[in-house]
Structures are given as structure tokens and as C-alpha cells.
Amino acid sequence: MQDFYQDLKDKVKKIKLFLLDVDGVLTDGRIIYDSRGHDMKLFDVHDGLGVYLLHKAGIKTVLITAKGSRAIRPRARDMHVAEVFENISPKSAVLDKILKKYKVELDEVCFVGDDLVDLCLIKRVGFPVAVFNAAQDIKKAAAYITIREGGRGAVREIAEIILKAQGKWEEVLKAYDV
Numbered sequence: 001m002q003d004f005y006q007d008l009k010d011k012v013k014k015i016k017l018f019l020l021d022v023d024g025v026l027t028d029g030r031i032i033y034d035s036r037g038h039d040m041k042l043f044d045v046h047d048g049l050g051v052y053l054l055h056k057a058g059i060k061t062v063l064i065t066a067k068g069s070r071a072i073r074p075r076a077r078d079m080h081v082a083e084v085f086e087n088i089s090p091k092s093a094v095l096d097k098i099l100k101k102y103k104v105e106l107d108e109v110c111f112v113g114d115d116l117v118d119l120c121l122i123k124r125v126g127f128p129v130a131v132f133n134a135a136q137d138i139k140k141a142a143a144y145i146t147i148r149e150g151g152r153g154a155v156r157e158i159a160e161i162i163l164k165a166q167g168k169w170e171e172v173l174k175a176y177d178v
Helices: 002-013 045-056 072-079 091-101 116-122 136-141 154-165 169-174
Strands: 017-020 060-064 083-085 109-113 127-130
Touching: 002 154, 017 045, 017 154, 045 060, 045 072, 045 154, 060 072, 060 091, 072 083, 083 091, 091 116, 109 116, 109 154, 116 127, 116 136, 127 136, 154 169
Parallel strands: 017 060, 017 109, 060 083, 109 127
Antiparallel strands: none
16 A cells, blocks of 8 residues: 555656646536526636646646536636647547647646546546546546545645645745735
């Protein structure tokens, strides 16, 4: 068991880029349509702060979603997300472009997913993460399964794990301990 945790810590220490699915990871997976047919998404403020803290610590976040929505880009701006890829299927189609643009290797990438459309990325990155309520096949392929559910703090959980493993957490806290 000790070897498992050391291996996990070694993977997390390498992370330079944070890739996220949207529906089911940054949201709880529900899609709400209003009477005009426009979709609405509910985002967790704790997850948003987690992404922002990674940004402050120099770790960029990229969103990759198979379904576009008008709600994604404003939320991405709020969190200081570096880039958003919408309507991408398979999601692995943009992976090489992202690796090249951000000058990272696969073992320096964390991806958080929840459903079968995420399998192509979960199986390739250095630190693959499944949210607690992910599909079973995603959980099987993940190196870590969150304690929190998607859209309910799972992203913040991973952000804190990364920042603490890399020794950046105390520096991040200083901004809030005034």
C-alpha cells in the first residue's frame, strides 16, 4: 500500500497541465433546459476556486468537452482557464495539439473525467482521475478516484492534492491569510 501512495505522489508532483471534462466533472452532470431551449449548467464555487488556485500556482487548466454550451466560456473566464475545446469527439483528437502548445509530456498531464467519452484521455495521461460518481470503466482506468462527486467539489479536491504534493499549498494560502 505504501508503494501505491508513493507512486501516486510521484505522478502528482510532475503535473504541469490540468485537463477537465465539463459535464459530470465541473457540473453534476445534469443539463437543464429553459422554456426557450437554452441549456443551463450549475458549477460549484469550490471547484472554481481550485482551478483559480492552480492558475495562481502556474498550472494551466484546459477544458475539453464533447458538448458545447454558452455557459462554459464565461465560467472558464472566471476561473482563469487557459483554453476551452467544445464539441470535441473523440477528445483525444486535440491532445497532441495541447501537448505541443503547452510544451508538456503525457506524464505531466492530469485529466479528470466521468464517462465513456473520457476513456480515450484517461488511458493516456500521466495522472488520470475519475470523479466519485464516474462510470465504472472510467474508475477502472483511473489512478485516483475522488472522494467528492463531479460538480460537488471533486475538482477542488484534485487541485488541493496537486498543490500540496508540489509544495505550493502554503504559498497559495498566504493570499487568504491577511
